[in-house]
Amino acid sequence: MFKKFGFWVAIFFLALAITSMVMYFVRKDIAIHADEVIESVSGSFKADLKLFLKDVGRTAKKIKIEATEIDVDKITNDSLNTYFSKLIENEKHLMGIVLLGQDKNYVMINDNKSWVITHNKLSDSLIDWVRFDRNLQRTGGWTEAYNEFMDTKNFGSIKISDLIDGNYVWRSSQSQVPERRNMLFTVFRTNTENFDIIALIYRTGDLGNRFNKVLQFDSPLVSIITSENYLVTPMRTTDTVRISSYEELSKKIAELVKTRTEKDQNLPKSYTFNFQNQEYWSRFDTINPNMGISGFAVTISDSDLIDIAKSLEQAYVYASIMFLLFALFAYLTSYRKQQKSADMAKNNISSLTGDELLMLIKKGETEFVEFKSSLRWDYREEKVNKALEDIILKSISAFSNAKGGTLFIGVNDNMEVIGMEPDFKTLKKQDADYFELHIRKLINNQFGIRFSNKHLLIQFPEFEEKIICVIYITSGDSPLYLKTRNKQGHEAEKFYVRTGNASQEISSLQEINEYVNDRFSKNA
Numbered sequence: 001m002f003k004k005f006g007f008w009v010a011i012f013f014l015a016l017a018i019t020s021m022v023m024y025f026v027r028k029d030i031a032i033h034a035d036e037v038i039e040s041v042s043g044s045f046k047a048d049l050k051l052f053l054k055d056v057g058r059t060a061k062k063i064k065i066e067a068t069e070i071d072v073d074k075i076t077n078d079s080l081n082t083y084f085s086k087l088i089e090n091e092k093h094l095m096g097i098v099l100l101g102q103d104k105n106y107v108m109i110n111d112n113k114s115w116v117i118t119h120n121k122l123s124d125s126l127i128d129w130v131r132f133d134r135n136l137q138r139t140g141g142w143t144e145a146y147n148e149f150m151d152t153k154n155f156g157s158i159k160i161s162d163l164i165d166g167n168y169v170w171r172s173s174q175s176q177v178p179e180r181r182n183m184l185f186t187v188f189r190t191n192t193e194n195f196d197i198i199a200l201i202y203r204t205g206d207l208g209n210r211f212n213k214v215l216q217f218d219s220p221l222v223s224i225i226t227s228e229n230y231l232v233t234p235m236r237t238t239d240t241v242r243i244s245s246y247e248e249l250s251k252k253i254a255e256l257v258k259t260r261t262e263k264d265q266n267l268p269k270s271y272t273f274n275f276q277n278q279e280y281w282s283r284f285d286t287i288n289p290n291m292g293i294s295g296f297a298v299t300i301s302d303s304d305l306i307d308i309a310k311s312l313e314q315a316y317v318y319a320s321i322m323f324l325l326f327a328l329f330a331y332l333t334s335y336r337k338q339q340k341s342a343d344m345a346k347n348n349i350s351s352l353t354g355d356e357l358l359m360l361i362k363k364g365e366t367e368f369v370e371f372k373s374s375l376r377w378d379y380r381e382e383k384v385n386k387a388l389e390d391i392i393l394k395s396i397s398a399f400s401n402a403k404g405g406t407l408f409i410g411v412n413d414n415m416e417v418i419g420m421e422p423d424f425k426t427l428k429k430q431d432a433d434y435f436e437l438h439i440r441k442l443i444n445n446q447f448g449i450r451f452s453n454k455h456l457l458i459q460f461p462e463f464e465e466k467i468i469c470v471i472y473i474t475s476g477d478s479p480l481y482l483k484t485r486n487k488q489g490h491e492a493e494k495f496y497v498r499t500g501n502a503s504q505e506i507s508s509l510q511e512i513n514e515y516v517n518d519r520f521s522k523n524a
Contacts, residue, residue, distance in 0.1 A: 020320035023316045038270055038282075049287065059091045064190050095202055096200075127143065127144045168293075170232045172185070183201055187199045222299075249280070253299060370498075373410070400447075419466030420469060435469065440458070451476070479520055
Protein backbone atom coordinates (compact mmCIF):
# COMPACT_ATOMS: atom_id res chain seq x y z
CA MET A 1 0.00 0.00 0.00
CA PHE A 2 2.76 2.42 0.98
CA LYS A 3 4.77 1.63 -2.13
CA LYS A 4 1.86 2.60 -4.38
CA PHE A 5 1.22 5.68 -2.25
CA GLY A 6 4.89 6.68 -2.56
CA PHE A 7 4.76 6.52 -6.34
CA TRP A 8 1.58 8.61 -6.42
CA VAL A 9 3.25 11.18 -4.14
CA ALA A 10 6.21 11.29 -6.55
CA ILE A 11 3.84 11.83 -9.49
CA PHE A 12 2.01 14.57 -7.55
CA PHE A 13 5.21 16.53 -6.85
CA LEU A 14 6.37 15.99 -10.43
CA ALA A 15 3.10 17.52 -11.64
CA LEU A 16 3.64 20.51 -9.32
CA ALA A 17 7.19 20.92 -10.65
CA ILE A 18 5.95 20.94 -14.25
CA THR A 19 3.15 23.39 -13.36
CA SER A 20 5.61 25.75 -11.64
CA MET A 21 7.94 25.69 -14.64
CA VAL A 22 5.02 26.38 -17.01
CA MET A 23 3.96 29.32 -14.79
CA TYR A 24 7.50 30.66 -14.99
CA PHE A 25 7.52 30.66 -18.80
CA VAL A 26 4.01 32.15 -18.91
CA ARG A 27 4.88 35.02 -16.55
CA LYS A 28 8.26 35.49 -18.16
CA ASP A 29 6.62 36.77 -21.33
CA ILE A 30 4.14 39.03 -19.54
CA ALA A 31 5.10 42.70 -19.31
CA ILE A 32 5.32 44.04 -15.74
CA HIS A 33 3.64 47.39 -15.06
CA ALA A 34 4.12 49.17 -11.75
CA ASP A 35 0.61 50.67 -11.75
CA GLU A 36 -0.93 47.18 -12.00
CA VAL A 37 1.25 45.83 -9.22
CA ILE A 38 0.51 48.69 -6.80
CA GLU A 39 -3.22 48.33 -7.48
CA SER A 40 -3.11 44.60 -6.76
CA VAL A 41 -1.12 45.14 -3.56
CA SER A 42 -3.52 47.85 -2.41
CA GLY A 43 -6.51 45.58 -2.90
CA SER A 44 -4.90 42.89 -0.78
CA PHE A 45 -4.04 45.37 1.95
CA LYS A 46 -7.61 46.70 1.99
CA ALA A 47 -9.04 43.25 2.69
CA ASP A 48 -6.44 42.60 5.41
CA LEU A 49 -7.06 46.01 7.01
CA LYS A 50 -10.81 45.35 7.29
CA LEU A 51 -10.17 42.07 9.08
CA PHE A 52 -7.69 43.73 11.43
CA LEU A 53 -10.15 46.52 12.32
CA LYS A 54 -12.82 43.90 12.98
CA ASP A 55 -10.54 42.27 15.58
CA VAL A 56 -9.70 45.64 17.14
CA GLY A 57 -13.40 46.47 17.40
CA ARG A 58 -14.12 43.16 19.10
CA THR A 59 -11.37 43.79 21.68
CA ALA A 60 -12.51 47.37 22.35
CA LYS A 61 -16.12 46.25 22.76
CA LYS A 62 -15.07 43.58 25.25
CA ILE A 63 -13.16 46.12 27.35
CA LYS A 64 -16.01 48.61 27.27
CA ILE A 65 -18.46 46.01 28.53
CA GLU A 66 -16.18 44.95 31.37
CA ALA A 67 -14.90 48.48 32.18
CA THR A 68 -17.52 49.03 34.87
CA GLU A 69 -15.59 46.63 37.11
CA ILE A 70 -12.21 48.29 36.50
CA ASP A 71 -11.22 51.29 38.59
CA VAL A 72 -7.61 52.22 37.83
CA ASP A 73 -7.33 54.42 40.90
CA LYS A 74 -8.60 51.84 43.43
CA ILE A 75 -8.20 48.31 42.10
CA THR A 76 -5.11 46.38 43.19
CA ASN A 77 -2.15 45.82 40.90
CA ASP A 78 -2.57 42.05 41.09
CA SER A 79 -6.17 42.20 39.88
CA LEU A 80 -5.28 44.48 36.96
CA ASN A 81 -2.28 42.34 36.05
CA THR A 82 -4.27 39.11 36.06
CA TYR A 83 -7.12 40.55 33.99
CA PHE A 84 -5.06 42.31 31.33
CA SER A 85 -2.42 39.57 30.96
CA LYS A 86 -5.20 37.14 30.00
CA LEU A 87 -6.78 39.73 27.70
CA ILE A 88 -3.54 40.48 25.86
CA GLU A 89 -2.63 36.79 25.49
CA ASN A 90 -6.05 35.96 24.05
CA GLU A 91 -6.24 38.86 21.60
CA LYS A 92 -4.20 38.31 18.44
CA HIS A 93 -1.48 40.92 17.76
CA LEU A 94 -2.35 42.97 20.89
CA MET A 95 0.92 44.10 22.48
CA GLY A 96 -0.29 46.07 25.48
CA ILE A 97 -2.78 48.46 27.01
CA VAL A 98 -2.77 51.95 28.55
CA LEU A 99 -5.40 53.20 31.03
CA LEU A 100 -5.40 56.88 31.94
CA GLY A 101 -7.39 57.31 35.17
CA GLN A 102 -8.35 60.27 37.35
CA ASP A 103 -5.37 59.96 39.71
CA LYS A 104 -3.33 57.06 38.36
CA ASN A 105 -2.24 55.55 35.08
CA TYR A 106 -1.76 51.87 34.30
CA VAL A 107 0.33 50.36 31.50
CA MET A 108 0.97 46.68 30.69
CA ILE A 109 3.18 45.64 27.77
CA ASN A 110 4.05 42.18 26.45
CA ASP A 111 7.82 42.51 26.19
CA ASN A 112 9.83 39.57 24.88
CA LYS A 113 8.09 36.76 26.83
CA SER A 114 7.67 38.88 29.94
CA TRP A 115 5.33 41.60 31.23
CA VAL A 116 6.41 45.21 31.82
CA ILE A 117 3.95 47.04 34.09
CA THR A 118 3.55 50.44 35.79
CA HIS A 119 0.78 51.83 37.99
CA ASN A 120 1.86 55.40 38.75
CA LYS A 121 0.25 58.56 40.05
CA LEU A 122 -0.22 61.27 37.45
CA SER A 123 1.74 63.78 39.53
CA ASP A 124 4.81 61.55 39.68
CA SER A 125 7.78 62.90 37.71
CA LEU A 126 9.42 59.47 37.69
CA ILE A 127 7.86 56.31 36.26
CA ASP A 128 8.40 53.06 38.16
CA TRP A 129 8.42 50.00 35.91
CA VAL A 130 8.25 46.42 37.18
CA ARG A 131 9.05 43.34 35.08
CA PHE A 132 7.13 40.08 35.63
CA ASP A 133 7.51 36.62 34.12
CA ARG A 134 4.64 34.86 32.32
CA ASN A 135 3.32 33.64 35.68
CA LEU A 136 3.20 37.23 36.96
CA GLN A 137 6.10 36.72 39.36
CA ARG A 138 8.32 39.79 39.78
CA THR A 139 11.76 39.43 38.15
CA GLY A 140 13.08 43.02 38.04
CA GLY A 141 12.31 46.72 37.80
CA TRP A 142 13.63 50.21 37.11
CA THR A 143 12.68 53.90 37.21
CA GLU A 144 12.35 56.04 34.09
CA ALA A 145 12.53 59.84 34.02
CA TYR A 146 9.84 60.16 31.34
CA ASN A 147 7.59 57.77 29.50
CA GLU A 148 5.44 58.42 26.47
CA PHE A 149 2.64 56.20 27.79
CA MET A 150 1.89 58.62 30.59
CA ASP A 151 1.06 61.64 28.46
CA THR A 152 -1.81 62.02 26.00
CA LYS A 153 0.31 64.57 24.11
CA ASN A 154 2.39 61.69 22.90
CA PHE A 155 -0.70 60.45 21.04
CA GLY A 156 -0.64 63.53 18.82
CA SER A 157 -2.23 66.07 21.17
CA ILE A 158 -5.50 64.15 21.26
CA LYS A 159 -8.41 66.30 22.36
CA ILE A 160 -10.81 64.81 24.87
CA SER A 161 -13.62 66.05 22.63
CA ASP A 162 -12.32 63.78 19.88
CA LEU A 163 -13.08 60.75 22.05
CA ILE A 164 -16.79 61.26 22.71
CA ASP A 165 -19.66 59.30 21.20
CA GLY A 166 -17.59 56.18 20.74
CA ASN A 167 -14.97 57.78 18.51
CA TYR A 168 -11.64 56.03 17.98
CA VAL A 169 -8.41 57.93 17.45
CA TRP A 170 -5.27 56.34 15.98
CA ARG A 171 -1.68 57.38 16.55
CA SER A 172 1.76 55.89 15.94
CA SER A 173 4.49 56.13 18.54
CA GLN A 174 6.66 59.24 18.40
CA SER A 175 9.13 57.92 20.96
CA GLN A 176 12.78 58.87 20.68
CA VAL A 177 13.65 55.29 21.65
CA PRO A 178 13.97 53.31 18.37
CA GLU A 179 12.48 50.12 19.83
CA ARG A 180 9.31 52.00 20.78
CA ARG A 181 8.65 53.52 17.38
CA ASN A 182 7.35 50.17 16.27
CA MET A 183 3.97 50.77 17.95
CA LEU A 184 0.47 51.64 16.83
CA PHE A 185 -2.18 52.96 19.24
CA THR A 186 -5.96 53.09 19.02
CA VAL A 187 -7.35 55.42 21.67
CA PHE A 188 -10.97 55.62 22.93
CA ARG A 189 -13.05 56.39 26.02
CA THR A 190 -15.54 54.33 27.97
CA ASN A 191 -18.90 55.41 29.33
CA THR A 192 -17.71 54.91 32.92
CA GLU A 193 -16.20 57.36 35.37
CA ASN A 194 -13.48 54.94 36.49
CA PHE A 195 -10.94 56.13 33.94
CA ASP A 196 -10.80 58.62 31.08
CA ILE A 197 -8.89 57.05 28.22
CA ILE A 198 -7.94 53.58 26.98
CA ALA A 199 -5.20 52.93 24.43
CA LEU A 200 -4.69 49.55 22.82
CA ILE A 201 -1.09 49.01 21.71
CA TYR A 202 -0.16 46.99 18.63
CA ARG A 203 3.39 46.22 17.56
CA THR A 204 3.46 47.01 13.84
CA GLY A 205 6.10 44.36 13.20
CA ASP A 206 3.67 41.72 14.50
CA LEU A 207 1.04 42.91 12.03
CA GLY A 208 3.23 41.63 9.20
CA ASN A 209 1.30 38.36 9.19
CA ARG A 210 -1.82 40.38 8.51
CA PHE A 211 -0.44 42.33 5.60
CA ASN A 212 1.77 39.79 3.86
CA LYS A 213 1.43 41.11 0.33
CA VAL A 214 2.41 44.67 1.27
CA LEU A 215 5.23 43.75 3.59
CA GLN A 216 6.93 41.44 1.10
CA PHE A 217 8.46 44.57 -0.39
CA ASP A 218 11.76 45.95 0.85
CA SER A 219 10.62 49.33 2.19
CA PRO A 220 6.88 49.89 1.82
CA LEU A 221 5.29 52.89 3.50
CA VAL A 222 1.77 52.26 4.78
CA SER A 223 -0.16 55.36 5.77
CA ILE A 224 -3.49 55.06 7.56
CA ILE A 225 -5.94 57.92 7.07
CA THR A 226 -8.18 58.50 10.10
CA SER A 227 -11.70 59.90 10.08
CA GLU A 228 -10.24 63.20 11.24
CA ASN A 229 -7.93 63.24 8.19
CA TYR A 230 -4.96 62.55 10.41
CA LEU A 231 -2.13 60.56 8.82
CA VAL A 232 -0.80 57.66 10.90
CA THR A 233 2.43 56.12 9.60
CA PRO A 234 3.59 53.17 11.70
CA MET A 235 7.37 52.73 11.61
CA ARG A 236 8.47 49.11 11.01
CA THR A 237 12.19 49.64 11.51
CA THR A 238 14.74 50.81 14.08
CA ASP A 239 17.06 52.02 11.31
CA THR A 240 17.43 55.77 12.00
CA VAL A 241 18.38 56.48 8.36
CA ARG A 242 15.23 54.78 7.08
CA ILE A 243 13.11 56.44 9.76
CA SER A 244 14.33 59.83 8.57
CA SER A 245 13.51 58.88 4.98
CA TYR A 246 10.05 57.67 6.04
CA GLU A 247 9.34 60.95 7.79
CA GLU A 248 10.21 62.96 4.69
CA LEU A 249 8.22 60.64 2.46
CA SER A 250 5.26 60.87 4.84
CA LYS A 251 5.17 64.64 4.31
CA LYS A 252 4.71 64.03 0.60
CA ILE A 253 1.87 61.61 1.29
CA ALA A 254 0.28 64.15 3.66
CA GLU A 255 0.27 66.72 0.85
CA LEU A 256 -1.52 64.25 -1.42
CA VAL A 257 -4.05 63.57 1.36
CA LYS A 258 -4.85 67.28 1.51
CA THR A 259 -5.27 67.35 -2.25
CA ARG A 260 -7.72 64.46 -2.06
CA THR A 261 -9.86 66.23 0.50
CA GLU A 262 -10.70 68.75 -2.18
CA LYS A 263 -11.05 66.46 -5.18
CA ASP A 264 -12.19 62.85 -5.80
CA GLN A 265 -11.36 61.90 -2.22
CA ASN A 266 -13.80 58.98 -2.23
CA LEU A 267 -12.30 57.25 -5.27
CA PRO A 268 -9.33 54.86 -5.29
CA LYS A 269 -6.49 56.43 -7.20
CA SER A 270 -2.80 55.84 -7.94
CA TYR A 271 -0.20 58.61 -7.90
CA THR A 272 3.38 58.67 -9.12
CA PHE A 273 6.01 61.18 -8.02
CA ASN A 274 9.76 61.64 -7.63
CA PHE A 275 11.35 61.55 -4.21
CA GLN A 276 15.09 61.67 -3.53
CA ASN A 277 15.91 60.91 -7.17
CA GLN A 278 13.65 57.87 -7.24
CA GLU A 279 10.19 57.26 -8.67
CA TYR A 280 7.46 56.21 -6.24
CA TRP A 281 3.94 54.89 -6.64
CA SER A 282 1.26 55.59 -4.07
CA ARG A 283 -2.19 54.02 -4.14
CA PHE A 284 -4.95 55.73 -2.17
CA ASP A 285 -8.19 53.98 -1.30
CA THR A 286 -11.10 54.45 1.07
CA ILE A 287 -13.07 52.15 3.32
CA ASN A 288 -16.38 52.74 5.01
CA PRO A 289 -15.47 54.63 8.20
CA ASN A 290 -14.67 51.91 10.70
CA MET A 291 -13.01 52.21 14.12
CA GLY A 292 -11.87 55.73 13.24
CA ILE A 293 -10.26 54.75 9.92
CA SER A 294 -11.56 56.13 6.62
CA GLY A 295 -8.80 55.18 4.17
CA PHE A 296 -5.18 54.37 3.55
CA ALA A 297 -2.26 54.86 1.19
CA VAL A 298 0.32 52.27 0.17
CA THR A 299 3.55 53.78 -1.15
CA ILE A 300 6.31 51.73 -2.80
CA SER A 301 9.25 52.66 -5.01
CA ASP A 302 9.01 51.81 -8.72
CA SER A 303 12.16 49.68 -8.57
CA ASP A 304 10.83 47.72 -5.58
CA LEU A 305 7.58 47.00 -7.42
CA ILE A 306 9.41 45.68 -10.47
CA ASP A 307 11.95 43.69 -8.44
CA ILE A 308 9.29 41.88 -6.41
CA ALA A 309 7.38 41.00 -9.58
CA LYS A 310 10.56 39.55 -11.09
CA SER A 311 11.35 37.69 -7.89
CA LEU A 312 7.96 36.00 -8.22
CA GLU A 313 9.11 34.61 -11.56
CA GLN A 314 12.26 33.26 -9.89
CA ALA A 315 10.11 31.80 -7.12
CA TYR A 316 8.42 29.57 -9.71
CA VAL A 317 11.83 28.28 -10.77
CA TYR A 318 12.87 27.58 -7.17
CA ALA A 319 9.51 25.94 -6.49
CA SER A 320 9.93 23.75 -9.55
CA ILE A 321 13.37 22.59 -8.35
CA MET A 322 12.06 21.96 -4.85
CA PHE A 323 9.10 19.90 -6.13
CA LEU A 324 11.45 17.89 -8.35
CA LEU A 325 13.60 17.07 -5.31
CA PHE A 326 10.50 16.04 -3.36
CA ALA A 327 9.38 13.86 -6.28
CA LEU A 328 12.82 12.23 -6.48
CA PHE A 329 12.90 11.60 -2.73
CA ALA A 330 9.40 10.05 -2.77
CA TYR A 331 10.30 7.88 -5.76
CA LEU A 332 13.58 6.63 -4.26
CA THR A 333 11.90 5.91 -0.91
CA SER A 334 9.14 3.97 -2.63
CA TYR A 335 11.63 2.20 -4.91
CA ARG A 336 13.76 1.07 -1.97
CA LYS A 337 10.71 -0.31 -0.20
CA GLN A 338 9.65 -2.09 -3.37
CA GLN A 339 13.12 -3.59 -3.77
CA LYS A 340 13.11 -4.72 -0.17
CA SER A 341 9.73 -6.38 -0.69
CA ALA A 342 11.02 -7.98 -3.89
CA ASP A 343 14.06 -9.33 -2.03
CA MET A 344 11.80 -10.78 0.65
CA ALA A 345 9.56 -12.36 -1.97
CA LYS A 346 12.62 -13.75 -3.74
CA ASN A 347 13.78 -15.30 -0.49
CA ASN A 348 10.27 -16.55 0.32
CA ILE A 349 9.74 -14.15 3.25
CA SER A 350 6.08 -13.38 3.72
CA SER A 351 4.14 -12.37 6.81
CA LEU A 352 1.01 -14.14 8.00
CA THR A 353 -2.32 -12.77 9.18
CA GLY A 354 -3.36 -13.00 12.80
CA ASP A 355 -5.65 -15.96 12.15
CA GLU A 356 -2.93 -17.75 10.19
CA LEU A 357 -0.46 -17.25 13.04
CA LEU A 358 -2.93 -18.65 15.58
CA MET A 359 -3.50 -21.72 13.41
CA LEU A 360 0.27 -22.18 13.13
CA ILE A 361 0.63 -21.98 16.92
CA LYS A 362 -2.13 -24.56 17.46
CA LYS A 363 -0.26 -27.05 15.27
CA GLY A 364 2.70 -26.96 17.64
CA GLU A 365 6.43 -27.03 16.93
CA THR A 366 7.50 -28.54 13.63
CA GLU A 367 10.46 -28.51 11.29
CA PHE A 368 9.42 -24.97 10.35
CA VAL A 369 8.00 -23.61 13.65
CA GLU A 370 9.55 -23.09 17.09
CA PHE A 371 8.27 -21.46 20.29
CA LYS A 372 10.31 -19.55 22.88
CA SER A 373 8.87 -18.07 26.06
CA SER A 374 11.24 -15.10 26.09
CA LEU A 375 14.42 -13.58 24.73
CA ARG A 376 16.24 -12.86 28.00
CA TRP A 377 13.78 -13.22 30.92
CA ASP A 378 14.30 -16.46 32.85
CA TYR A 379 10.88 -17.57 34.11
CA ARG A 380 12.41 -20.20 36.41
CA GLU A 381 14.90 -17.86 38.08
CA GLU A 382 12.61 -14.84 37.66
CA LYS A 383 15.45 -12.61 36.52
CA VAL A 384 17.36 -11.57 33.40
CA ASN A 385 19.44 -14.35 31.90
CA LYS A 386 21.44 -13.17 28.88
CA ALA A 387 22.44 -16.75 28.10
CA LEU A 388 18.90 -17.23 26.80
CA GLU A 389 19.69 -14.79 24.00
CA ASP A 390 22.13 -17.33 22.53
CA ILE A 391 19.28 -19.88 22.38
CA ILE A 392 17.28 -17.51 20.17
CA LEU A 393 20.32 -16.97 17.95
CA LYS A 394 20.84 -20.73 17.79
CA SER A 395 17.29 -21.22 16.50
CA ILE A 396 17.72 -18.51 13.88
CA SER A 397 20.96 -20.02 12.59
CA ALA A 398 19.42 -23.51 12.57
CA PHE A 399 16.45 -22.36 10.45
CA SER A 400 18.76 -20.46 8.09
CA ASN A 401 21.11 -23.43 7.67
CA ALA A 402 18.11 -25.65 6.88
CA LYS A 403 14.91 -24.76 5.02
CA GLY A 404 13.91 -21.62 6.91
CA GLY A 405 11.05 -21.27 9.38
CA THR A 406 9.11 -19.14 11.85
CA LEU A 407 10.28 -18.41 15.40
CA PHE A 408 7.72 -17.26 17.99
CA ILE A 409 8.92 -15.40 21.09
CA GLY A 410 6.29 -14.99 23.80
CA VAL A 411 4.71 -18.41 23.22
CA ASN A 412 5.55 -21.29 25.60
CA ASP A 413 5.97 -25.00 24.89
CA ASN A 414 2.29 -25.58 25.73
CA MET A 415 1.36 -23.35 22.76
CA GLU A 416 0.08 -20.64 25.13
CA VAL A 417 0.49 -16.97 24.21
CA ILE A 418 2.16 -15.45 27.29
CA GLY A 419 3.39 -12.20 25.68
CA MET A 420 6.55 -10.13 25.79
CA GLU A 421 5.93 -7.94 28.83
CA PRO A 422 8.62 -9.53 31.05
CA ASP A 423 11.18 -9.07 28.24
CA PHE A 424 10.07 -5.47 27.62
CA LYS A 425 10.59 -4.62 31.30
CA THR A 426 14.24 -5.66 31.10
CA LEU A 427 15.01 -3.02 28.47
CA LYS A 428 15.71 0.71 28.69
CA LYS A 429 12.55 1.48 26.72
CA GLN A 430 9.74 -0.93 27.38
CA ASP A 431 8.12 -1.31 23.97
CA ALA A 432 8.25 -3.40 20.80
CA ASP A 433 10.30 -0.83 18.85
CA TYR A 434 13.16 -0.89 21.33
CA PHE A 435 12.92 -4.69 21.61
CA GLU A 436 13.39 -4.97 17.84
CA LEU A 437 16.41 -2.66 17.98
CA HIS A 438 17.89 -4.87 20.70
CA ILE A 439 17.33 -8.22 18.98
CA ARG A 440 18.50 -6.92 15.60
CA LYS A 441 21.67 -5.69 17.26
CA LEU A 442 22.26 -9.22 18.61
CA ILE A 443 21.60 -10.74 15.16
CA ASN A 444 23.78 -8.17 13.36
CA ASN A 445 26.68 -8.76 15.73
CA GLN A 446 26.46 -12.52 15.21
CA PHE A 447 25.56 -12.91 11.56
CA GLY A 448 26.03 -9.49 9.95
CA ILE A 449 23.70 -6.75 8.72
CA ARG A 450 23.41 -8.31 5.25
CA PHE A 451 21.86 -11.47 6.68
CA SER A 452 19.53 -9.47 8.94
CA ASN A 453 18.23 -7.31 6.08
CA LYS A 454 17.96 -10.05 3.48
CA HIS A 455 16.78 -13.11 5.37
CA LEU A 456 14.72 -11.86 8.33
CA LEU A 457 11.31 -10.26 8.83
CA ILE A 458 10.31 -9.30 12.38
CA GLN A 459 6.74 -8.45 13.40
CA PHE A 460 4.87 -7.86 16.67
CA PRO A 461 1.26 -9.05 16.43
CA GLU A 462 -1.08 -8.74 19.41
CA PHE A 463 -3.40 -11.45 20.71
CA GLU A 464 -5.76 -10.84 23.62
CA GLU A 465 -3.82 -7.67 24.57
CA LYS A 466 -0.54 -9.62 24.62
CA ILE A 467 2.22 -8.72 22.18
CA ILE A 468 4.44 -11.48 20.80
CA CYS A 469 7.46 -11.37 18.48
CA VAL A 470 7.37 -13.35 15.23
CA ILE A 471 10.63 -13.80 13.31
CA TYR A 472 10.38 -15.18 9.77
CA ILE A 473 13.70 -16.72 8.66
CA THR A 474 14.39 -17.77 5.07
CA SER A 475 16.72 -20.51 3.97
CA GLY A 476 20.17 -18.88 3.89
CA ASP A 477 22.51 -18.68 0.91
CA SER A 478 25.63 -19.23 3.05
CA PRO A 479 26.30 -21.20 6.28
CA LEU A 480 25.81 -19.47 9.65
CA TYR A 481 28.09 -20.25 12.59
CA LEU A 482 27.11 -19.22 16.11
CA LYS A 483 29.97 -17.76 18.11
CA THR A 484 29.83 -18.80 21.77
CA ARG A 485 32.18 -19.10 24.74
CA ASN A 486 32.92 -22.41 26.45
CA LYS A 487 33.29 -22.95 30.18
CA GLN A 488 36.93 -21.83 30.02
CA GLY A 489 35.85 -18.54 28.40
CA HIS A 490 37.34 -19.38 25.03
CA GLU A 491 35.42 -18.40 21.91
CA ALA A 492 34.11 -21.25 19.76
CA GLU A 493 31.94 -21.53 16.67
CA LYS A 494 29.02 -23.93 16.55
CA PHE A 495 26.94 -25.09 13.61
CA TYR A 496 23.22 -25.78 14.06
CA VAL A 497 20.63 -27.25 11.69
CA ARG A 498 16.86 -27.56 12.08
CA THR A 499 15.83 -31.22 12.00
CA GLY A 500 12.32 -32.28 12.92
CA ASN A 501 11.09 -29.97 15.68
CA ALA A 502 14.51 -29.27 17.21
CA SER A 503 17.69 -27.31 16.47
CA GLN A 504 20.51 -29.83 16.39
CA GLU A 505 24.25 -29.12 16.58
CA ILE A 506 26.60 -30.80 14.11
CA SER A 507 29.88 -31.08 15.96
CA SER A 508 31.95 -33.23 13.59
CA LEU A 509 34.00 -31.07 11.22
CA GLN A 510 33.73 -33.73 8.54
CA GLU A 511 29.96 -33.85 8.88
CA ILE A 512 29.79 -30.04 8.82
CA ASN A 513 31.86 -29.91 5.62
CA GLU A 514 29.72 -32.55 3.98
CA TYR A 515 26.49 -30.78 4.98
CA VAL A 516 27.75 -27.37 3.85
CA ASN A 517 28.98 -28.71 0.52
CA ASP A 518 25.70 -30.46 -0.11
CA ARG A 519 23.44 -27.66 1.19
CA PHE A 520 25.21 -24.56 -0.15
CA SER A 521 27.10 -25.84 -3.22
CA LYS A 522 24.38 -24.53 -5.53
CA ASN A 523 24.93 -21.01 -4.13
CA ALA A 524 28.68 -21.11 -4.71
